[in-house]
Amino acid sequence: MDLFSRTWAALRAAVAALPDEDFAKPSGCRGWLVRDLVCHLVIDAQDVLITLVTPASSPVTHDAVSYWAVSGSLPSGDDPLDALIVRLAAAYEDPALLKFHLDDVGAAAGRAADLADPGLRVSTQDMVLTAGDYLSAYVLEWTLHHLDLVAGVSSVAGPPAEGLARTREMLEKIAGAVFPESFSDEDVLLVATGRRSPTEAEAAELGDLAARLPFVLG
Template sequence: MSPELLRSTYGALSATVSDLAPEEGWQPSGCAGWAVLDLTLHLVDDARRGLVALATPAGGPPTTDAVAYWRSWRPTAGQDADTAWRTRVRASATTGLPELAPVYAELVAAVGVAAGRTRPDELLGTQGWVLPAGDLCSTLAVEAAVHHLDLVAHLDRPGPPAAALAEVRRVLEGLLGAPLPAGWDDVTAARRGTGREPLTDADRAALGQVAARFPLFG
């Protein structure tokens, strides 16, 4: 994936974060149990991880790629609850969105510069994995796009760019090994493919046996 798509995905999300009023930090997000402020702290963490990864060359061969990376992301309910609790504690120790929004803006700008300086096939390390820079950029953009939908789930704000949502769909179909239902637009694909929305009876009929594999990542 090109650095330009990552930059546009991060840029749109950062603009939305910067536009939020301080009091909106305690509005619910699309992540169960997470407020907007909690999610914003997570976004800061993920952009920081991306910046570190882009400066962490790794020896080959690759151990994952833009699709396979997500197969390992299946936290248990207990792990989800623990992460939500720890994130809330940390978020509560900040002064809120006015503190986090400029930090996030600085980080995503730095990630964009670093991504532009790497070759797509350059091997990098993150979270114990080795993958090409282009694939790393995809994983960062996919997470940012899904969380952009989470951020605005209960707010009157624009969602992620169309190209970012198309990348989410591409990854979900790669995980499934088959096309998602043609009647799903890319927002629906992102939400249902990651368990943000339940499958309907019609979805299950269209998907057949593979419906049991949903969510494809959470």
């Protein structure tokens, strides 16, 4: 849960430091500008708030790893929610308004996470998890989207090293595969999730694992 707070705070600080002109640049999320990604983070923060106040009485069904579903298909942009995010982001017009909304809702989500009982069972998307596992799952979400944020901009810092390491560990468990030690944590996350293609040298090191890429998480 501490890592949730650190990775979330780092991502929000990176957004707050973005110059206005960077909001119109492409992000690392396929088909999304930086402003679209930031709008998605607002929705994510709302989801965290909603889930932490949705207690469950039934047994736990998922943990931080099994929370994630894996697909081999990269987003096409045709998903109705993805299209809605783009329209919502455009409606903000002034990046300062989008920054303010993320800071407002994001700070509330961070406080709720700090106050949550890690053993509390919560319900989301027809799953029951402990609050601790739910927040741990979001370390992956924050870290990947932090990489998406800085993919097209150089003005802000990337995700914390401990978030990268934990996300790599989770991704390898989700995928049931271990990536070569020569790959940095960042390279594993970018290549494994299809955010970039492996180089020829990387593909050679990956061997049979290269044919299983990408692992698209949702």
